[in-house]
Amino acid sequence: MNSFDSQSELKSGQHSYRIFRLSALEKKGVNLGRLPYSLRILLENLLRQEDGKTVTAEDIEFLAKWQPQAEPSREIAFMPARVLMQDFTGVPAIVDLAAMRDAMKLLGGDPEKINPLQPAELVIDHSVQVDEYGTGNAYEQNAILEFQRNRERYAFLKWGQSAFHNFSAVPPGMGICHQVNLEYLARVVFTREQNGQSVAYPDTLVGTDSHTTMINGLGVLGWGVGGIEAEAAMLGQPVSMLVPQVVGFKLIGKLREGATATDLVLTVTEMLRKLGVVGKFVEFYGAGISELSLADRATIANMAPEYGATCGIFPVDAETLRYLKLTGRPAEQIALVEAYYKEQGLFHTPASPEAEYTQTIALDLATVQPSVAGPKRPQDRVLLSETGASFRKQLPNLLGPNAGKLGERQAVRWEGEGGHASVNGNVQSTHGTPEPGSAHGLQPIPEHATVKERFGVEVDPYLDHGSIVIAAITSCTNTSNPSVMMAAGLLAKKAVEKGLSVPPWVKTSLAPGSRVVSDYYNKAGLMSYLDQLRFNVVGYGCTTCIGNSGPLPGDVSKAIEDHGLVAVSVLSGNRNFEGRINSDVRANYLMSPPLVVAYALAGRIDHDFDNEPLGKDKAGQPVYLKDIWPTQQEVADTVASALTSESFRKEYSTVTLGDTNWQGLRFPTGDVYQWEPDSTYIRKAPYFDGMAATPAPVTDITSARVLAVLGDSVTTDHISPAGSIKQNGPAGKYLTDHGVKPADFNSYGSRRGNHEVMVRGTFANVRLRNKLAPGTEGGVTRLLPEGEQMSIFDASVKYAERGVPLVILAGKEYGSGSSRDWAAKGPKLLGVRAVIAESYERIHRSNLVGMGILPLQFAEGQDVASLGLTGEEVFDFPGLKALLDTKLANGRTLKVKATAPDGKTKEFEAKVRIDTPQEILYYENGGILQYVLRQLAARA
Template structure:
């Protein structure tokens, strides 16, 4: 259909493309210039997909006449051009597709109907772990261990690449998915042959990582969704979404000397969190955007999940074209981008008319000051000069169970003298490096008894890691220059600091080498450990055992500093209670200081070779120094060289053997890849929704419970349910690998759900971790073990939670895990956008307490038995009479309490998903012709 006569042609270079022209709406009185750029992209998406069913002419007209002040109420169907995945979320997605092929066959359909219908691109970047660090062999050792641990997963992905059409994988060791997306995969304008014609349209996407929004810096509209939503998008299902409000963020001025893009993004994150932008688009505009490089914009876009927005987008402009040339894109593609975006009124010029926004916020870039964020959340920004005082203020709430409650411990401090770092003035760090790794103890390597020196606030992890900053040459070069100056002054890093450098792409190493900066980073033990997410996602690897022992023995609040985007409790390392986000140069500076409470303004970092004290100001690079290095080393050839072979992989990847079959040959003894159970016993047609009776509470949780608390992440503990499962299946503890690497095995993942060491379940007061009480007996046990007993009794389960339930990464297992535990409903005060959608997508009922009400205000202890009646009537009526569902809770003494909740199934499409038991079951029945 083409109700608005928008189908037209566009000439670019020697080619002619079919396009859907936005100006056709202008001819019908629509004022396109008043629409934010992001909504113009959505408008084109609707024009192109109008079919009278998923997208109607009324939908298009509604968006064209968007009311900036209106509360979102109308659903639209968004059809992204492609899907981006990383391997943690990508492996279970491909496992699910493989299981769907089996189910399709059982339903009498054609298994080969199960294919991505949109291009699906996966980058293997989440599996490398920092086992070895601080040596020249760090990368090789970590890469070898990664392949050894993940060979089975990687062979499965190669099968998927062979079996599924429209699916490709970038092998491990090539870079982080968001940076590879930015530097290589993104087209900005997508082209597809349809009906013998080349059709051009904006490059749009959804990704299985919440930081998919990094691509917003390139003007590409995209955001993170749950793995199950992404699978549906791959299978041709539209992403149903409420037409959002758009917050305009006006930038002016220019960053002053000493401030970095990281300081800017931490400031933006804090401002937008305070404003409240959950579920909204944020669009940046104003004269200040011309002062930001594309990499700076991508840094801001990357953090959209941290400030809570669906996306944080910059419009396409001259800087976009400059970046495309820098990264070696073909000139023909760059010309098409410029021609298409200008023709469609999507190209931003400084003199362009300002769009209308739902609300606006402004920042003068010159007011940005050096900052860090921590110790628990990305939005908890602290000025650098106040970081030490802030840590001391937070210390009582961070203390471990064996700590001195006054937070004091007398230790000898790491001092500087004689041109080198020394302990008590008489113990030097060794010049040489060990030939073998991984490192097991600091004492073995440095001959230092760390127990004498570690204190509250000691930094034990310093990591330049994550897509957020390792995509940005300005902060990466600044870190290299600072390292160079520090080495030249004679400074070094205390031996207990686990240092690492994990670039987002191999291009970073190339420009470091060309600038001559890599040897200085190596000298400070910031050796390259891998090209992946590493520390930011919990793959920090084990600390030296003597460091761990000192922390445990004294209940110390040890600290990590990292250039990543996430610092939630328990995420970085189970040994570290305080985690701070900061720019790469500050990571190096804090590593040198060795303590989070170091006063950079008044305290020296050490004594230089000349005997003078060295302060941070003596080694901090100027903006001109950074700019000069970038200008001399950043060339398109770096990108074309690295990306010309990005899909080849190394000899290990090329030698991988895998089965060649239309359905996967599941290995019954595999501890990595197991057939997903979601389709077991599935009927050909959806069964009627039943009310939930006799439910018990599995956990009572507080505010800001993140997907890091819910979803299995990080290392697998030996004595936990997942560790016991692996041990029973013959896996040695040294080979446990991480939860992320075993996401294709539901047996491991369900045992790690709600098992975060920092989870506080109010149903088991005085505890931390994945424990609960089995009711009505009251016996304490692991959440998994309790779920097994409840399942044996046929008891459905409920989670009670506070505000912002499910904030954090878009982890599908934060919904899949509870589903397999037997959770049928969640009652929370509010939800994070992606997680709420994922709960519906797994057939879990999300309910919301009434305004101002909570489990505490209703005096719900979690020991009650819950009844959910009337759900079927609400769904049958498609919420025509509202979404209020009454819940009845019966206490142990027999007293009853009723309260009202709102059913958070937000769109008609979600009703269909829930009625089918989940989004995948719905899609499977559709493809099998059973719906």
């Protein structure tokens, strides 16, 4: 359909394209200039997808006449151009598609119908772990270990490439999905053949990772969704969404000397979290955006999940075109981007009119100050000058159960050429220290060596609360930004030239987001200096930021455990939630790459950079941070001299080939996957077992027990299995019973394709506090009514044997953090039927619905405490069936009945957070994948 007569022709170079002109709506009295940029992208999507059913003329007109102050109420269907995945979330998505093929066969349909209809691109970036570090061969050793641990998963993905159309994978060791997306995959303008004609339209996407929003910096609209929602999008299902409110963020001025893009994004995150933008779009505008490089914009856009927005987008402008040229995109593609966006009135210039927004907020870039964020949340920004005082204030809340007061911190100085360490005045030669000018850094050392074995230093006396044990330049947020990366390299150069060294107990690592980083570091002559400070490349992927920091040296870990120390990590990442970075580390701080190097040199988080030297130079003079901090001009000159289009063209010309390990990997063939019954990595997903062609009617939930009572800001890291697998936990016992040695457990993320492991790791985070089992940390609950304390998984098994449905009670911002589909899949397999929380993070709420779990929200002003709930009650949800039978037409509140052990009952109203008509269908089918499968089977 084409109700608005919007189809037209666009010529670019030698090619002609069919487009859907936004200007056609002006004939209907629409003022396009008042619409935010992001909504105009959505509007084009609706124009192009109009079919009278999924997208109607009324939908288009409603969006075109968007009212900034209106509460979101109307549902629209968004059809992204493509889907982006990383391997942690991508493997279970492909497992689900493979299981759907089996189920389709049982339903009498054609398994080939289960096939991505939109391009699905997966980048394997989440599986590399920092086992080896601080040596010239750290990358090679970690890459070998990665393939040994993940061979089965990688073979499965290669099968997926051969079995599914429209699915491609970037092999491991090439980079982080968001940086590869920014530098290579993103088209900005998409084209496809339809009815013998080329159609051009904006590049849009959804991704199975929260930080998919990084691409917003390039003017591409996209955001993170759960894996289950992404699978539906791959299979041609539109993303159901409410027309959002849009917050305008005005930037003016220019960053002052000493402030970095990381400081800016931490400031933006703090401001927007305070404002409250969950479920909203954020759009950046104002004269200040012209002062930001594309990489700076991408850094800000990357953190949208941290400030809570669905997206954080910048418009396409001249800087976008410059970046496309820098990153080696074809000239004809760049010309098409310019022609298309100008033709559609989407190309931003200083003369572009300001759009209307739901609300606005402003920031003068000149006011941004050096900052860090921590010790637990990205939005908890602290001025660099106040970090020590802030840590000491937070310390009582961070102490572990074995915490004891150590003696005063002993003096530790690092001085002299070659990294000699002066410990309490006794000079000791650090093991394996490079000779001056060494190109490769430290020499090979034994695998999992202790600090004493590496450096000949007893760490116990020198570790204290606040000691930094991990310093990592990691994550897509900053490794995609040449300015902050060059600043880190220049700081390292000046530090080495002054004779400074990193204390031996600091586990240092450099994990670039693409191989281009190493290329420009080498061209700038900076890699050798980073090596000399032990910031050797450990891998090209997500490492420390997602919990793949690897084990600490044994003696460091023992000292932390013996004394209950609050050890610290510093990282250039975007996430620092409890238990995420490393199970031994209780305080985690986000910061810019140069600050990571600076703190590594300092060795402790409460170092006073203004008044306390980092050490002494070769002449015995004190060296302060200001003495080695590079100027903006130094950074800009180095970037200009070392970063070229040729670097991008060279590195990305072979990005899909992989190394010899990938190329030689053998994999099964066939349209239907041959499941291995003994596999501990890949198991057939159970969601379709016994599924009928039509769903059973929805029934009320009765006689439910509470599995956990949780507080505020419980993240998907607390819920979903993440990080290392503990030997004595349910998942560790399962692997041991299946013949897997603890050394080969790998991480939860790498075993996401095995539901048996994942369900046992759900709610097993070591920092989870379940109020139903007071005084405990980790996945512990009490079995009711007996009151016996046990693991959450073991309790769920007993409840399942009794036929008892389960409920979770929670506080504010339940499910914030990464878009982990297992944060919904795991509870589903545990037997959770409903969650009652004070509020939800956007992605997690939709994931719960997508898995057939009922999300309920306490009425305003009510919570677990105010209602006097203990979690020992039996819960009933009468009226659920009747309410859904009306498609929620009779309201969105449900009466909940809680019966205490003494027989007394309490009744309260909860809001049903099934937010769209499409979500009602998903819930009635038991989940989004079951709905899609039934739809496809019906067409067979």
